[in-house]
Amino acid sequence: MMKARGKVGFHLLLKSRFWVIFLFGALLFGIRWTKGAGYLDFYSVLLKPILPGTAQREWIKEGENIERSIRLKLLEDDNNRLRKALSLKQFNSEQRISAAVLSRSSRNWWQLLEINKGAEDGVLKGQTVIGPGGLIGLIDSTTPLTSRVRLLTDPGHQVGAWIDRTKRHGILTGMGTNRPKLIFLNKNTLAKIGDAVTTSPASTLLPPNLTIGIVQFVDEKALPSPYAIVQLTASPEAIDWVQILKNND
């Protein structure tokens, strides 16, 4: 009798919706307890084949680059406005003249380049010439159709420069080799190997913050003034096209 009652009870339990309700409740509890982890994992596995992956990284980088270039443009405009207020030389990236190198004499007694833009294109004596890597020289003379560029490496050629990290000024002097000498104006230079040499932001002759080179050697004890040997970042021997920065004033 008891056995029969038990069988009947179990049968009823199986027949009833008890298990369905129980499993549903357990599932709900599991979802709540794991905070939907299963769902999310399942969703991510499903989406994996169609997720953007590396492409998305590129989109993000592109977006960042655009944002940076916009910020750079805004900062340059701001910088130019402030420099104008202080009557300093301005750096205007829009006023450039591209020119091809006609002939080069970068290792002779005179280290110069002949380029194919002259006075008719608005090139003037003393204008700055840059190439891939930074400053390479100044316009020495012009004809109606060509110009002669005196390279930074030409013996005796001097331009003002400074080391941005230490804020120390010096005169970059061409020594005939690929490595001009930066003769400092102060005794305590604080310069180190690897420092970047640029045009001075306080210069009234050259556009500011143009890259010139990297310090390769420093002699603090040299007389009459300490000096550094600078490796130029732009190589005139390998440049076929240059850009002339027009004066704003």
Added chain:
Amino acid sequence: MTKNNNKLLIFLAAICLPVFIVISPDWLKINGITPCWPVILLLPFSLKSTPVKAAIASIVLGVFIDSFTISDVSYIPSLFLLSLVWSQYGLHNKKIELFLNIGLMAIFGTAFVGLSIWFQKIIIYSVLRNNWFHSWSIYILISEVIITGLVAPFFSSWLLLAYRKK
């Protein structure tokens, strides 16, 4: 024959050499250094001319070459002295057409011109007086002497023969 010699002279002196000076082709360089073209051009003319003519030619050539350089350093003093020496040598020596003789004279002439430019630079640019050893000058001087010594026997000999036949 005289017409042909004249054409050769005009071609070499008036067209070919100035073109080489302006273009400075890479295949005529040693370590990026071109031959000393004014020496190559002046040497044969000085050997076959009177000192006065040679001196005038040297000044004309110096003015022409100086127009392709920068700064105040000039070729004229060294070329002037060389033209006087070479013209005197040419008057007293009859076997000047020797191939190696011309090359040797061009080598000494190039060395003299190079030293003259070097000293002028030292005088003009006080910054170069801080250090008396200029590796760049020695490098240019040696390279220029070698390439001029190689090129001069060909160009200068042709010009000298053309002058003599003329």
